[in-house]
Amino acid sequence: MEKRTLFLIIIFVILGLFIGGGVGYFLGVEKGKSQIERPVKIPEEIFMRAGEVVEIEGNIIHLKAKVLGGKIDLKTGQAETEILKVSIDQYTEITFPEDPQSGHPIEAKFEDIKIGFLLYVSSSENIKDEKEFRAKEIIILNEL
Numbered sequence: 001m002e003k004r005t006l007f008l009i010i011i012f013v014i015l016g017l018f019i020g021g022g023v024g025y026f027l028g029v030e031k032g033k034s035q036i037e038r039p040v041k042i043p044e045e046i047f048m049r050a051g052e053v054v055e056i057e058g059n060i061i062h063l064k065a066k067v068l069g070g071k072i073d074l075k076t077g078q079a080e081t082e083i084l085k086v087s088i089d090q091y092t093e094i095t096f097p098e099d100p101q102s103g104h105p106i107e108a109k110f111e112d113i114k115i116g117f118l119l120y121v122s123s124s125e126n127i128k129d130e131k132e133f134r135a136k137e138i139i140i141l142n143e144l
Contacts, residue, residue, distance in 0.1 A: 042068050042069050042128070043128075044126075044128070045126040045128060046068065046126065046127055046128040047122055047123055047124070047125075047126065047127065048120060048121065048122040048123075049063070049065050049084060049120075049121055049127060050065060050118065050119065050120050050121070050141075051063030051064050051065030051066075051084060051118070051119060051121070052064045052065075052116065052117070052118055052119075053113060053114065053115050053116060053117045053118075053119060054083065054115065055115065056113065056115065059087055059088045059089065059110075060085050060086065060087050060088070061085075061086045061088065061113065061119070061121075061135075061138075062083050062084070062085055062086075063083065063084045063086055063119060063121065064081050064082075064083060065081060065082060065083075065084050066079045066080070066081055066082075067079070067080040067081060067082050068128065070082075082131065083131070084121075084130075084131055084132070084133075085131060085132040085133075086121050086132075086133060086134075086135045086138075087132070087133070087134045087135065088110055088134075088135055088138070089134065091136075092110075092134075092135045092136065092137065092138060093136070093137045093138070094107075094108045094109060094110060094112070094113070094137075094138045094140065095107055095108050095137070095138070095139055095140070096108050096112075096139070096140050097139060097141065105139070108140055112140060113138070113140060117140055117141070117142065118140075118141040118142055119138055119139065119140055119141065120138070120139040120141060121135045121137075121138050122135070122136050122137045122138075123135060123136050124136045
């Protein structure tokens, strides 16, 4: 084979690889975007939220919680967050998780809640779109 023909074949093979790789990359990125941007289905009613305690102000706990259906930063992996204001009254039940031996929750007090703790907070009302609500029950999960 002539050197010039061999050279042209090598050039076309290299160009084909670059073009094929570029098209494959583009199609993969577009498919990934469509999967990421798919909306998350959120129930009509939500009665429980989880979050980290960032501030305690009187009988109000400020929780940093993930936004329902919020976006995730692909570079950092961090979810979009919001601050929820949860009010506590004398009827709010506060517990630690269930004792594995007895199967019953361990009673706790408001004073046991500290900044940095992770809480599950439930309400008797639909709190899907609420940023402030009264807690019916709080479960103190642990220290983050």
